[in-house]
Amino acid sequence: xxKPSKLEDLLPLTPPVFHILVALSGDELHGYGIMQDVARxxxxxxxxxxGTLYGCLKRMLAAGMVxxxxxxxxxxLDDERRRYYRMTxxxxxxxxxxxxxxxxxxxxxxxxRLFDRPKAGxxxxx
Amino acid sequence: MTDSLLSRWFCRIYLVMLYxxxxxxxxxxxxxxxxxxxxxxxxVSRTPGAWNWLRFAIHSAADWISTLFQERTAAVREVxxxxxxxxxxxxxxxxxxxxxxxxPRGFVxxxxxxxxxxxxxxxxxxxxxxxxxxxxxxxxxxxxxMLVDRVAYSDHGSWGAHLLPYREVQRGDIxxxxxxxxxxxxxxxxxxxxxxxxxxxxxxxxxRNGRRLREPYTQHIDPMIDPYRDNFPQAPQWNTSPRGRExxxxxxxxxxxxxxxxxxxxxxxxxxxxxxxxYWGLVPRDYVVGKPVFVYWSYDAPTADLESWSIxxxxxxxxxxxxxxxxxxxxxxxxxxxxxxxx
Numbered sequence: 064x065x066k067p068s069k070l071e072d073l074l075p076l077t078p079p080v081f082h083i084l085v086a087l088s089g090d091e092l093h094g095y096g097i098m099q100d101v102a103r104x105x106x107x108x109x110x111x112x113x114g115t116l117y118g119c120l121k122r123m124l125a126a127g128m129v130x131x132x133x134x135x136x137x138x139x140l141d142d143e144r145r146r147y148y149r150m151t152x153x154x155x156x157x158x159x160x161x162x163x164x165x166x167x168x169x170x171x172x173x174x175x176r177l178f179d180r181p182k183a184g185x186x187x188x189x
Numbered sequence: 190m191t192d193s194l195l196s197r198w199f200c201r202i203y204l205v206m207l208y209x210x211x212x213x214x215x216x217x218x219x220x221x222x223x224x225x226x227x228x229x230x231x232x233v234s235r236t237p238g239a240w241n242w243l244r245f246a247i248h249s250a251a252d253w254i255s256t257l258f259q260e261r262t263a264a265v266r267e268v269x270x271x272x273x274x275x276x277x278x279x280x281x282x283x284x285x286x287x288x289x290x291x292x293p294r295g296f297v298x299x300x301x302x303x304x305x306x307x308x309x310x311x312x313x314x315x316x317x318x319x320x321x322x323x324x325x326x327x328x329x330x331x332x333x334x335m336l337v338d339r340v341a342y343s344d345h346g347s348w349g350a351h352l353l354p355y356r357e358v359q360r361g362d363i364x365x366x367x368x369x370x371x372x373x374x375x376x377x378x379x380x381x382x383x384x385x386x387x388x389x390x391x392x393x394x395x396x397r398n399g400r401r402l403r404e405p406y407t408q409h410i411d412p413m414i415d416p417y418r419d420n421f422p423q424a425p426q427w428n429t430s431p432r433g434r435e436x437x438x439x440x441x442x443x444x445x446x447x448x449x450x451x452x453x454x455x456x457x458x459x460x461x462x463x464x465x466x467x468y469w470g471l472v473p474r475d476y477v478v479g480k481p482v483f484v485y486w487s488y489d490a491p492t493a494d495l496e497s498w499s500i501x502x503x504x505x506x507x508x509x510x511x512x513x514x515x516x517x518x519x520x521x522x523x524x525x526x527x528x529x530x531x532x
Contacts, residue, residue, distance in 0.1 A: 095224070098225070112249055116254045118256045
């Protein structure tokens with residue numbers, strides 16, 4: 064079903080799709096694992112519901128950004144209904160391009176001093 | 190391992206809600222979404238407070254509505270000629286089979302409602318159960334098919350308990366519970382002792398908290414006195430299970446069983462032919478499933494046939510449905526009955 068998609072057609076990504084790809088850049092995860100990772104990335108600001116998550120995954124599968132994995136990394140805690148997903152090379156290129164696009168956008172905003180100054184006393188990490 | 194009543198309700202509601210999604214989407218992801226939802230429920234139930242559940246419910250409903258819209262419109266866009274043909278065929282077939290008198294939409298809606306009600310009712314509120322042994326004979330018989338009310342004794346302090354009629358298990362109640370030796374089986378017995386009760390038997394007569402009971406619901410088929418069975422509690426014997434031995438070791442003092450907190454002492458009404466708490470120990474309160482509501486069908490068949498449906502049993506039912514059905518037991522209500530105290 065998946066047809067080769069051009070990188071430019073896929074950008075910009077919606078926030079859920081972007082965060083899902085970031086989550087899958089490490090290990091292969093099942094749906095609930097993805098949700099937890101996304102919540103961690105965004106400090107609980109983005110809590111994916113099942114409909115949102117699997118709607119995104121459906122479109123990402125169709126676009127060839129992710130694929131189903133037959134690996135079962137955690138057989139002890141496993142349930143047969145869980146499926147694991149992994150990022151495809153295309154997905155990796157897409158998320159890199161999107162991250163770059165976001166970084167450029169942030170850079171542009173920074174250049175126009177649209178960022179809050181870091182508050183005194185808070186030592187920010189990199 | 191066990192989910193709370195509330196989270197089971199949530200999962201069940203969600204299962205029904207999934208049917209609103211387009212068919213292809215549901216078939217591809219429905220199972221995973223259910224699993225996902227259950228994991229979420231578990232996570233929410235670990236953090237205390239009703240507020241979390243409310244927030245979770247609102248979040249889930251919002252997710253459902255927004256993605257429903259999205260998937261539905263996506264499904265419309267992806268429709269092919271083939272799909273159109275199939276849909277048309279389906280509609281024609283439905284209208285055809287329903288006939289001219291009923292409206293197809295009313296028909297479908299009615300069946301959908303029936304299905305939903307059936308799903309809820311059978312899994313949450315009541316459960317069908319067949320009695321396979323004669324240990325409660327005189328009150329419930331082998332082959333009695335009954336509905337069990339699962340809400341009556343739902344977990345103490347659980348969320349649902351505040352919404353639904355609920356009371357604590359009492360002496361004389363008939364209860365259905367998971368057999369402690371094999372939790373896959375459901376047993377039905379009568380409650381004789383609740384926590385704190387002191388119980389012993391003297392020549393088939395139960396003495397509870399120092400008072401002799403007259404139990405009108407019991408049946409005695411053996412005039413002989415078996416000391417272990419009829420003068421409980423004696424020393425454990427060959428057919429006392431390890432759980433039973435634990436009870437003898439831990440809860441028997443001065444020739445009396447003292448029912449510990451959170452446990453129930455149960456016996457069958459057919460006292461001489463009942464494997465019950467005297468042999469395998471006490472029933473944890475959490476193992477109680479519910480109380481029998483009524484017998485909806487009573488069919489005279491051997492125990493083995495009732496435990497799993499075999500071809501022979503189906504043939505037997507087909508051939509003898511009218512003669513072997515005990516019509517006088519249909520809609521019979523097995524009653525809780527308090528024992529009288531002998532003056």
